[in-house]
Amino acid sequence: xxxxxxxIGSMTTKAxxxxxxxxxxxxxxxxxxxxxxxxxxxxxxxxxxxxxxxxNSYLVSTGIGGKSISFAKQQKSITTCLARGISSLFPSARxxxxxxxESSTILKLNERGRLTDWLGHDKCAAGTGMFLQQMAxxxxxxxxxxxxxxxxxxxxxxxxxxxAVFAESEVISHVHRDPPTPREDIVAGVYSSVVSxxxxxxxxxxxxxxxxxxxxxxxxxxxxxxxxxxxxxxxxVPEKPQLVAALGAARIAGENIEKA
Amino acid sequence: xxxxxxNKIDAILRACRLIMRLSQGSPNxxxxxxxxxxxxxxxxxxxxxxxxxxxxxxxxxxxxPSELIYAMDLVPMHTExxxxxxxxFTGECSDILAAGSSLGMASEICTPHRGLAxxxxxxxxxxxxxxxxxxxxxxxxxxxxxxxMELCDCPGFxxxxxFKDSEYEFNYLVGELRDMVQFLxxxxxxxxxxxxxxxxxxxxxxxxxxxxxxxxxxxxxPTPFRPQGFLELLTIDYLFPGQPEAIEYLETLLSELxxxxxxxxxxxxxxxxxxxxxxxxxxYLMAFMEKISQEYGAVSVIEPFFTFWGEGRLDxxxxxxxxxxxxxxxxxxxxxxxxxxxxxxxxxxxAQQYKVDGAVFYxxxxxxxxxxxxxxxxxxxxxxxxxxxxxxCDVVDPTITSEEEMRExxxxxxxxxxxx
Numbered sequence: 001x002x003x004x005x006x007x008i009g010s011m012t013t014k015a016x017x018x019x020x021x022x023x024x025x026x027x028x029x030x031x032x033x034x035x036x037x038x039x040x041x042x043x044x045x046x047x048x049x050x051x052x053x054x055x056n057s058y059l060v061s062t063g064i065g066g067k068s069i070s071f072a073k074q075q076k077s078i079t080t081c082l083a084r085g086i087s088s089l090f091p092s093a094r095x096x097x098x099x100x101x102e103s104s105t106i107l108k109l110n111e112r113g114r115l116t117d118w119l120g121h122d123k124c125a126a127g128t129g130m131f132l133q134q135m136a137x138x139x140x141x142x143x144x145x146x147x148x149x150x151x152x153x154x155x156x157x158x159x160x161x162x163x164a165v166f167a168e169s170e171v172i173s174h175v176h177r178d179p180p181t182p183r184e185d186i187v188a189g190v191y192s193s194v195v196s197x198x199x200x201x202x203x204x205x206x207x208x209x210x211x212x213x214x215x216x217x218x219x220x221x222x223x224x225x226x227x228x229x230x231x232x233x234x235x236x237v238p239e240k241p242q243l244v245a246a247l248g249a250a251r252i253a254g255e256n257i258e259k260a
Numbered sequence: 261x262x263x264x265x266x267n268k269i270d271a272i273l274r275a276c277r278l279i280m281r282l283s284q285g286s287p288n289x290x291x292x293x294x295x296x297x298x299x300x301x302x303x304x305x306x307x308x309x310x311x312x313x314x315x316x317x318x319x320x321x322x323x324x325p326s327e328l329i330y331a332m333d334l335v336p337m338h339t340e341x342x343x344x345x346x347x348x349f350t351g352e353c354s355d356i357l358a359a360g361s362s363l364g365m366a367s368e369i370c371t372p373h374r375g376l377a378x379x380x381x382x383x384x385x386x387x388x389x390x391x392x393x394x395x396x397x398x399x400x401x402x403x404x405x406x407x408x409m410e411l412c413d414c415p416g417f418x419x420x421x422x423f424k425d426s427e428y429e430f431n432y433l434v435g436e437l438r439d440m441v442q443f444l445x446x447x448x449x450x451x452x453x454x455x456x457x458x459x460x461x462x463x464x465x466x467x468x469x470x471x472x473x474x475x476x477x478x479x480x481x482p483t484p485f486r487p488q489g490f491l492e493l494l495t496i497d498y499l500f501p502g503q504p505e506a507i508e509y510l511e512t513l514l515s516e517l518x519x520x521x522x523x524x525x526x527x528x529x530x531x532x533x534x535x536x537x538x539x540x541x542x543x544y545l546m547a548f549m550e551k552i553s554q555e556y557g558a559v560s561v562i563e564p565f566f567t568f569w570g571e572g573r574l575d576x577x578x579x580x581x582x583x584x585x586x587x588x589x590x591x592x593x594x595x596x597x598x599x600x601x602x603x604x605x606x607x608x609x610x611a612q613q614y615k616v617d618g619a620v621f622y623x624x625x626x627x628x629x630x631x632x633x634x635x636x637x638x639x640x641x642x643x644x645x646x647x648x649x650x651x652x653c654d655v656v657d658p659t660i661t662s663e664e665e666m667r668e669x670x671x672x673x674x675x676x677x678x679x680x
Contacts (some may be wrong), residue, residue, distance in 0.1 A: 077672040080679060114679045117647055185458070204635075 002057040004046070005249025006039050006072070007081065008065030011101035012216065013038045014246040015046040017057070018254055021088075024050060026243055034215065035065030039072075042162050043072050058257050060249040064102075067096040077251055078117045078245055079107060082221050083246030086212050087113025090236045094208040096236070097198060097227070099217030101129040103169070104198050105206045119205045125164035126197055129217045135162070135190045138171055139183065143220070152224030157189030165191055191223040212236040214244035268346050268356070268384045269308045276300050288636030292513040296492050299505050300345075308385065310335040316448040319388030319408065321401035323590060324419070325583045327464060327502050328441060329392075332450050337388055339408070340401075341498050343372040343379065347543040347656035356384055357657055370626035371657045376663055380411045387412045390447050392440065394419035396587055397596045398629060417443040421587060433584045441580075456558035457579040464502035464572035464586065470510035471497075475567060477517045479614055482526025483534065483561045484517040486555030488546060489527070490537065493567050497590075505537055530555035531675050536619040536646075538565065538637060539630050544658045545666055552667060556674045562614040564607050565595035596629055604640040611646050618677045619644040619648040620670075624655055647680075649673040 001023070006015045009031060016026045017192070018065050027045035032038040039061065040054075047053060054071060061072035062081040078098075086096045087109055096107040105120035136143045157174050160166045171190065174181035179187075194217070209231055218224060218241035228235050237245060268548050272599065276297050280592035283289040295571060310317045318329045319337040324587070330642045346353045357371060357380030367374075390416055393405025402418070409416035419436045420630040441452050471493060478485050500506035520526075537560040541549050553559060562568060570589040576580040616635075621643055623631050638648045654660040 077668075077675050079672050080675045083679075115676050116680075117642075118676075119650075 002047075002050070003250045003253035003257055004043060004057045004059045005081070005246040005251070005253055006043060006059065006061045006063075006066075006069065007078070007246040007249060008035050008039055008061065008069070009101060010064055012242065013042045013063075013065075014243050015039075015042040016243055016246040017046045017050065018247075018251040020254070023250075026240070026246070028242060029160060035068040036070060038210040039065070039069050049121075058253040060253040062245050072141065074252070074256065076249060079105065079115055080141075081168065081206070081245040081248030081252065083107055083109050083113060083115040083243040083248065084214045085246070086214060086238070088247065088251055089238050089244070090212050093212040093236060095202070095205070095211045096244075097202065097211065097213045097218075099194075099198065099213065099215040101133075101216060103128060104201065104215075104217075106198070106201045108205055108208065110224060119201050121197070121201060125211050126160075126167060126193070128164075128194075129215065131164045131167070132190065132194065132217060132220070132223075133148070134168065135171060135187075138168060139175070139186065141183075144192070146187050146190075147220040147222050148194045149184045150191050150220075151184075151225065153182075153184040153186050153188030153222075155182075155237045156192050157192040159189040180186055188222065188226070191220065193228050194223060195226045195230050198227065202231070207231060207233070209233055212238070214238060214241045215221045216242040218242075262428070268350075268353075268379055270340065270385065271350045272342075272345045273301060273304050273308065276304070290513075290516050292509055292516055293492075295505070295509045295512055298494075299500060299509060300495075302505070304345075304501055305542060306335055307337055315569065316390070316392050317386060317388045318392055318444065318448075320392040320537070321394065321405055321618075322398065322498065323396040323401070323587070323592065324392055324394050325437065325501070325586065326499075327457065327460045327583055327586075328437065328444070328452070330442055330501075330503065331454075331460050331579075332441075332448065332452050333456075334444065334448055334450065336499075337386070338498050339376050339404075341495065341634045342385060342541075343656055344543050346379075348417050349547055351544050351658075353379075353656050354658070356382065359384075363428065364558040366491060368626060369652050370398075370400040370624070373400045374626075375656060376404060377407055377411065380408050382637060388414050390414055390444065391416035392419070392444075393417075394421055396421045397590075397592050398627075400626075415443075415518055418476060425588065430581075433587065434580055436579050437583055440553040454579060457583075458576040460502035461574050461579045461582045462502075462576040463504065463507055465582075467496075467502060467506050467510060468569050468574070468589070470507070470514060471567060473514055474510065474517060477514070477521055478561050479617045480521050481534075481615060482524070482528070482531035483559050484520035484525065484527055484561075485561075486527050486550070487559045488541065488549050490563050490567050491540070491546075494540075528554050528560050530557045531559060533617045533674060534559060534561045534615055536561070536607075536614065536616045536641075537563045538621040538633075539624055539627070540617065540655050541622050542653050542658070542661060542666070543656055545575075545661075545663055548663050548666065552670055556670070558670075558674060559622075561616060562610055563591070564582065564610045565591050567591060568610060569595060595633060598635050599633060606646055607637060607640050611641060611644060616646060618646060618672070618673065621648055623650050623652050624662055625652060626654060646675075 003018045005016045017024045059072045060074045061069040096103045108117040286657040316334045318334045322340045326336045356375040356378035359382045360374035365374045391409040
C-alpha cells in the first residue's frame, strides 16, 4: 500500500506519493474552489503512471482544506505535518520557518523531530506569499525574476512591514520617484519587509539552530538570503519547499500503514 | 430591542430559567449546578427588583470587597460579571460594545469595560445608587468606575489599594475600607452590621478552604470536575463572597466530586489532556469549549491565577482587617503583582502537582496586564517541558476569534500534546 499526503493550501494543492521512505511522485496544482475535487485531481496527477489508485493507498490530508477531504483516512494539522516533513528531510532542524501564501508560521522541533511550539500570523497580508505576488504584479515582473533581481540590490528601499496596503503605496511612490528607485532595491526592500515580519515572530519563539524554511515563499533565493543575514545563520532549504507539509502527511500515512 | 434599564438583566434571567427548565430531571445536571443557577437567578432577580423594593444598588467592579455591601444589606451589582453573563447567556453583546465605542472608547480597551460603559449609557443596566471601584488588580477598573459614575450621575467611592505590601500599606488599605463604609452609610442611610460582617468573613474563610479542597480533588486522575467548571468557582467568588448559598454550593460540589473520585469517574469520558488554564476563555464560545473538551478528553485541572488561593486565613474577630487581608490572597492578585522567581516557581510546582500536560493562555486582547505575563509563564513551563498554547481572543467580543479559529488552534495543540 502506498502512503499519500495531500496539503490543500489557499493557492496551491500539493500531493506526495511514497513507498516506504522513498518519494515516488508528487504533484502541485492551483487550488480550485472545491477542495475535494482539487485534491482528487492532484492525487490522480501524482499517481499517474503508477499502478496505485486511491483504493490501495492510505491518504492523510492537511492544510486549510484538509478537513474537507471525505476520502482521506486521516486529517492532520498543518503544524504536525510540517514538523514531520522537515525532520525527515533535515533531522538536525530545530526550527522551521514556513512561509505560505496566506500565513507565516515558526515551528520549534525537538531532537525527535516532534513539534514543541509554534507561533504564526494569519490575520494580516503583510509578510505573506500573497503580498509578494501582489508586489510582483505591481512591479510588472514575474516572481521568478524578482527572486534573482533582489540579489543585485545595493541600497534596499525602506518599506513598511506593518501593513500590506501601506507597503503597496510605498512601492508605488518608489516606482514613480524621480529618478525612480532601482527595481532591484525596491524588490530587496519588499523582501526585507517580509523578513522583518518573520523575524518578529522568530524572536518571540527563540531562534535555535538548525533553521530550515518551507512554503512557496522559500523559493525566492533573494528573500532567503536576507533571512539568513537577519537570523545570522545559514538556513536549510529543501529542494521543493512547498511540498514539506504534504511530505509530512505522507510520512504519517506511512506510519499508520506500519501500525496497521 | 429598546433599552429599558433592565433588559440585559432580563436576558440573563430568562436564559438561567430556561436552562433550569430544560435540565429538570436530567441525569447530567448535578445538584451543585442546580444550586449554581438558582443562585444566579436569585442574584439577578434581586438586582432587577431592587429599586421597586426600595433597595439601594451598589455597583462595584471586579475584586471589590463586596462582603461589605452584603453586610450592610445593600444590593450588589458586579459590573464586569454582568457583561460576561450577557455574553455567556445571550451569545453576544455587540450592541453594548458598539454603544461603548460610540462614547469614544477605543477598541483596544478591555471589552467588559467598554461594554459596561455602553450598557449604562444606553440604559441596558439598572442605574446604580452608588458606584464603588478600586485599583485592585486591574487598571481598567480604576478608570471605568469614574466613567460609570459620570454616565449614571451617581455618587462613587474609589478604594486606593497600595501596590506594596508592608504593614504601613496594609493599615492604609484598612483605612480606605473604613472610609468606604462611612461613604456607604452616608449615601444609603443604612448602618454597617459589624456582627454580620464578622459572620460573612467567617464564611469567606470557609469558602476559601472549600475551594482549596475542591482543588485537591482535581489532582486526581481522571479529574472529576467539568472541563470549564472553574468558571463556576470564579462566579461564586465574584458574586457571593461569604454568602451562605456559596457554602452550600461548594459543600455540595465537594461531595459530588468526592463521590466521582471514589468511583474513579472522570469529568470527560476518556481523559487525555490535563490542562492548566490562564485567563478566561471567550464566554460566547462556552458551549463549544465544553464540546471540544469532551471530544478530545481535554480538561482544565488548575488555574493558578483564578482558583488557586494564596496562603493565609481570615479572622472574623477582625472583620475589616480580614477583608483587607483577603485582597492579598485572591488568586488573580498574584498574577498582577511582581512576578518574581518564587511566583514563577509556584506555577511550575502547580503544574507538577496537578500532572499537567499542557497549558492554554487565553490572551484577551484588551487586557495588557495579563498579556504581559505570557512569555514569563511560557518560559517557566518550558523549563519542565510543558508546552503552552497562546490563543488571541476576547472574553466577550466575538469579532476577535471565531469558533472555527478556536477549534483549529486547540486541535493543533492537542495534536502537539499527543505527538509528544
